Amino acid sequence: MATRTxxxxxxxxxxxxxxxxxxxxxxxxxxxxxxxxxRKKPSEKAPSRRVSPKKAKPTAKVAVKPTRVSAPARPQAVxxxxxxxxxxxxxxxxxxxxxVVTHYYSDLSVAIIRLESATLxxxxxIHIRGHTTDFSQKVxxxxxxxxxxxVVGPNEEFGLKVxxxxxxxxxxxxxxx
Numbered sequence: 001m002a003t004r005t006x007x008x009x010x011x012x013x014x015x016x017x018x019x020x021x022x023x024x025x026x027x028x029x030x031x032x033x034x035x036x037x038x039r040k041k042p043s044e045k046a047p048s049r050r051v052s053p054k055k056a057k058p059t060a061k062v063a064v065k066p067t068r069v070s071a072p073a074r075p076q077a078v079x080x081x082x083x084x085x086x087x088x089x090x091x092x093x094x095x096x097x098x099x100v101v102t103h104y105y106s107d108l109s110v111a112i113i114r115l116e117s118a119t120l121x122x123x124x125x126i127h128i129r130g131h132t133t134d135f136s137q138k139v140x141x142x143x144x145x146x147x148x149x150x151v152v153g154p155n156e157e158f159g160l161k162v163x164x165x166x167x168x169x170x171x172x173x174x175x176x177x
Contacts, residue, residue, distance in 0.1 A: 093173060094129070094175055095173040095174050096174045097171055098115055098117055098174045099113045099116050099120075099171075100114055100170070101113055101128065101130075101166050101170040101171075104165070104167060110160065111160050111166040112158070113157065113159075113160055113172055114157045115154050115155065115158070116155075118174060119152065119153050120139060120158075121152075122139055122150050122151075124175075125137070126160075126172055127174075127175045128164075128166050128170050128171070129171050130170030131170075132167065133164070133170050135164045137162060139160065141160070142158050142160060143159040144156065144157075144158045144159075146159075
């Protein structure tokens with residue numbers, strides 16, 4: 001029996017790489033930046049398995065149930081609407097309204113309050129109420145223009161150290177001490 005010997009294949013000739021100068025790179029970069037880049041939309045992928053040319057299996061038919069038509073509305077007795085009769089009573093105010101919070105410094109926990117009426121002294125109890133705020137505290141320090149004071153009169157703005165977070169437009173009430 002005769003054996004065959006494998007023939008050697010010729011190797012591919014290696015291409016010599018051309019050296020690109022810096023100037024050529026810059027020129028190419030400018031040309032690329034001037035042209036508009038257009039992105040292609042991703043094409044839909046073909047199904048991962050082949051679909052056989054066989055007939056599709058029949059699907060089960062679902063019976064459609066008829067929908068009921070509601071009966072006509074019955075006339076009701078004339079009277080107050082239920083929405084007005086069930087409204088809860090507004091919460092009682094905790095005292096006399098004396099002012100409004102105009103600013104709050106969260107890093108210092110200080111509220112700037114503008115008094116509308118009455119006077120406020122150190123030792124009085126105040127209640128601050130707003131959309132998300134509702135707390136009471138005893139007045140421990142009052143400051144007007146960074147100077148500590150003991151009494152503040154109407155139409156004055158002052159700083160007050162508060163125990164919880166207060167927000168602008170919160171209402172300040174004078175509580176019973």
